[in-house]
Amino acid sequence: MFGDGELLRHAADAAGGLAVNLALAGLTLAGTVWAANWLSRLTARAIARAHRRGPVDTTLQTFLSSLVRYLVITVGLIAVLTQLGVKMTSMIAVLGAASLAIGLALQGALAIVAAGVMLLILRPYRVGDAVEIHGKSGSVKGLDLFSTRLSSGDNLNVFVPNAKAFGEIIVNYSSPVARRTQLDFIIDYEDDVDRALQLMLTCAAAEPRAAPKPAPWAKMTAMGDRGVTVSLRAWFAPGDFEDAGYDLMKAVKDRLDAEGFSFPYPQQVAVEARKFEPPRSRRRSAKAPAKRSGPGSTSPRPSRAGASKGR
Template sequence: MTTPAATSPSFTDAAERALQGDPVMIREVLSVIGAFSVRLLTAFLILAITLWAAKRLANVARRAIQRVPHHHHPGDTTLSDFVSGVVRYVVIAVGLIAVLQQIGIQATSVLAVLGAASLAIGLALQGALSNVAAGVMILMLKPYRVGDRVEINGRSGKVTDLDLFNTTVVDYDGLTLFFPNGKIFGELIVNVDQSDRRRVDITFGVDYDDNLDVALTLLLSCAKADARIFETPAPWARVTGLADSAVNVTLRCWTTPGDWQDAKCDLIKVVKERFEAEGLSFPYPHQVTVERDPLSRTPALQGSAEIS
């Protein structure tokens, strides 16, 4: 009894017999070549359709992200580019698996190798991947954008660049700060420019003998005279505390975030000059000098006080 292996000639034997003019082997070889050619042509067709579909779907995903009003920002295409890239490579990966299956290569072993490699790469780059995940969330939620003034991890400055890995901030000293997105997301983020107004708080100390009503009237007058200060909400001035050597009066008013620093500094200067012009004084802290009598254990107080 012969085995199937003995009765079934190898492809090499079939090719040799076909070259020798065996008509049966010639038909078998041509049949195999024809079948493989059809499968190869189908694989090329699948590959062409995959590349076309990947490009088309990537463009659709990009336009879809850009149409969302909450995410859209002129010139900010980082998120849309990332999403379109993910869609493109996912479609290409699925198409390549279909191509491998078509030409007779078992894709399960390839997927196993790719899975193991992906796991190893993921473990090695878990810090970078966490930055990417945080970058995607920042791009979606938009706690800040390029051009905003922010305070991140105790450092203040202006955002000059934002990508999937890092946020670049130039602080007010001209230093360039690179924050990994993984260190930012989940922490406190202060966005100075996201609101259309910011409150100015200024506290002054006036002498206990001064007229507090005059001081409060001068504070409101100085705020209303500044064109950068909003009329609504109206400026607010009240007595806010009794200190050791002065009565604290506070002015609160609103301006734009861009004018906040200049308006605050100018108001301090103007209020000081108006207070002095109206005879209001700013008390200085006083320190009494105590000298010990060398012949007595009781300390003697000097009659005059010294200003520290």
């Protein structure tokens, strides 16, 4: 009887301890889920406040809020397992070996994910920016952990792996406040250069999309075979860069035409091709040169026929 009572007492104590541990583990798990959701919402609100002056970056907001949620849940699960009596040392060793094997097997995929994380943190471009990535130009339509989706000028979807995007040169055309365009015109040497520069600045000042600062700039920049090169530089907003630059080019060209300026163009001259003939070598005469008559020279005797004719 004594042994049975002692066994029952130990079983009751073990059951009570297990119930307490289960209750604490449940409370820890519930608190972990609540804390994960609360910190995730807090992170999203913090990012929204950080972008108060501009549009909220939804991609970064979603990524960071999800990252905070999963980190808190991971820490909470480790605490729950510890509360239940699981030895974390051996489990961490097993997880480390498994992580190493998975990492070696998915090395390329993990490199892409790591590049996506760096792009989401550093933010060299955002959704809606006009960029050039790995030789491909277009507008950014999406960004996740694996790839960046671009929409090209001819409305094609271009998917660039994040490893390629992060390891190559990235040109962001939307990030600067203003972009500069340069228009070059070649006028004749006889034209008035100062008058041409003044007309170009007048056309730039009349363009409403041109930025007043920095002010438009016009100078003579080269002297070539065809004529004198005059250049005009003006600044535009990134959204107006192409259309405004083309409109300003047409306006300057029409104004210079109206003022009588000429635009020399390359001319081609047709030359008749002739067959090449090498110079003829001088041929020596077959006859021997006549000898000069002199005191010591002997002249040939005339033939008898010739002598008879002379008589």
